[in-house]
Amino acid sequence: MKTRNFFRNNAKMIAAGDEFWAEADKHGLAGIVGRLENGRIHTSEGHSFVNFSCCSYLDLDQHPKILEGAISAIRRFGTLNHCITRARVQIPAMGELEDALSYLLQAQVVTAISANVASSGVLPLIASGHLSGGKRPLMVFDKNCHVSLMHQKPICADETEVETCAYHDLDLLEDRCKTNESVCYICDGADSLGGYAPVAELSYLQQKYGLHVYYDDSHSLSAFGPRGVGYVRSNISELDERTMIVVSLHKAFGTSGGALMMGKRKPEELKTIFRYAGAIGYSQPMNTAAIGASLASVEIHATPELTVLQDQLMSNIRLFDELVPTEQSGFSFPIRFVRVPEADVIRLSVELFKSGYYVSPIFFPVVAKGKAGLRVMMRAGQTHEQISELARMINEITLRSAA
Numbered sequence: 001m002k003t004r005n006f007f008r009n010n011a012k013m014i015a016a017g018d019e020f021w022a023e024a025d026k027h028g029l030a031g032i033v034g035r036l037e038n039g040r041i042h043t044s045e046g047h048s049f050v051n052f053s054c055c056s057y058l059d060l061d062q063h064p065k066i067l068e069g070a071i072s073a074i075r076r077f078g079t080l081n082h083c084i085t086r087a088r089v090q091i092p093a094m095g096e097l098e099d100a101l102s103y104l105l106q107a108q109v110v111t112a113i114s115a116n117v118a119s120s121g122v123l124p125l126i127a128s129g130h131l132s133g134g135k136r137p138l139m140v141f142d143k144n145c146h147v148s149l150m151h152q153k154p155i156c157a158d159e160t161e162v163e164t165c166a167y168h169d170l171d172l173l174e175d176r177c178k179t180n181e182s183v184c185y186i187c188d189g190a191d192s193l194g195g196y197a198p199v200a201e202l203s204y205l206q207q208k209y210g211l212h213v214y215y216d217d218s219h220s221l222s223a224f225g226p227r228g229v230g231y232v233r234s235n236i237s238e239l240d241e242r243t244m245i246v247v248s249l250h251k252a253f254g255t256s257g258g259a260l261m262m263g264k265r266k267p268e269e270l271k272t273i274f275r276y277a278g279a280i281g282y283s284q285p286m287n288t289a290a291i292g293a294s295l296a297s298v299e300i301h302a303t304p305e306l307t308v309l310q311d312q313l314m315s316n317i318r319l320f321d322e323l324v325p326t327e328q329s330g331f332s333f334p335i336r337f338v339r340v341p342e343a344d345v346i347r348l349s350v351e352l353f354k355s356g357y358y359v360s361p362i363f364f365p366v367v368a369k370g371k372a373g374l375r376v377m378m379r380a381g382q383t384h385e386q387i388s389e390l391a392r393m394i395n396e397i398t399l400r401s402a403a
């Protein structure tokens with residue numbers, strides 16, 4: 001009888017991953033250290049490059065107001081982190097941020113130090129029925145969901161039944177809804193390779209069968225939607241008790257931390273989260289620097305500056321699409337995946353890097369075997385000249401590699 005590795009397998013993952021990481025290391029494409037200056041990264045060896053592999057899509061991470069927000073919050077609250085669980089005592093900082101985020105996102109918001117920590121705390125409570133109406137749901141994880149969600153499978157499986165489904169497999173989900181009293185689907189909102197969750201179709205299943213959905217929309221917060229509420233939130237008019245959205249504050253939002261968006265929850269359910277949602281309760285909360293930075297970011301989200309940044313990002317995405325066609329061309333999402341033969345990925349990335357552009361070489365196990373390529377990520381702060389030059393080089397070298 002199989003006694004282990006039902007939902008994860010380090011030996012397999014590391015054996016597959018190591019070969020490629022060793023290659024990336026050997027060619028100087030991993031472990032890079034450099035100072036940020038004028039939109040470029042400068043290494044101590046004197047090389048400088050434009051980062052096309054950074055998720056700070058609006059460049060808010062270097063925004064003066066956000067840096068100032070972090071500093072002034074430490075002064076205002078007089079501590080970086082006051083060590084005691086929020087279930088017992090807390091300084092007013094976290095409440096202030098959760099109120100501000102709740103208003104911005106039109107949801108009940110609970111924060112955590114990261115999206116990963118939020119998911120690791122909440123998914124097991126959904127599995128045990130404590131945040132899913134009292135019944136243990138069948139937990140259906142999308143095959144492509146983010147690793148921070150995948151990691152929760154074995155823990156959820158110790159509370160309820162867990163299954164993995166093909167990418168956005170709505171037919172399977174409807175079938176499971178028909179044959180199970182309660183079902184929860186776990187997937188990314190906007191995923192790291194350019195797809196979007198079928199929010200309308202899932203809402204239909206939620207209304208018809210009471211399906212619960214746990215979305216991770218870390219990739220689209222701030223970059224997408226009015227006031228930057230993200231892809232999923234902007235496609236759901238009102239959050240109910242069957243939908244949760246987790247987001248990272250560490251990507252386009254430009255700060256540090258994670259947030260859970262929920263519909264109106266009973267006070268007892270919130271207490272269950274604060275007391276029992278794993279690291280949300282027993283580990284540190286967001287510190288005051290991260291909170292101050294996040295309060296400043298919320299303020300920026302409420303001004304026209306956010307739309308200006310979103311428009312700059314879109315204009316950069318469109319320019320890249322005009323120059324380099326990919327499967328994602330036309331999407332409003334900032335990530336493009338340029339397919340190249342697996343054997344050439346590293347060499348092509350090195351060539352681009354030497355010319356001043358860092359793009360991520362992507363290969364198994366990040367993507368399936370035989371689907372290697374270059375992941376190119378647009379930001380609002382890149383110039384049209386930089387994008388045009390990168391596109392010209394990509395076209396040149398992929399042509400050569402195809403020849």
Ligand SMILES: *Cc1c(COP(=O)(O)O)cnc(C)c1O
Pocket residue numbers: 113114115116117146148188192216217218219247248249250251257258
């Ligand atoms: C980056 C990312 C995360 C990790 O966010 P943290 O706040 O750093 O934990 C989680 N989910 C998705 C989909 C991501 O893209």
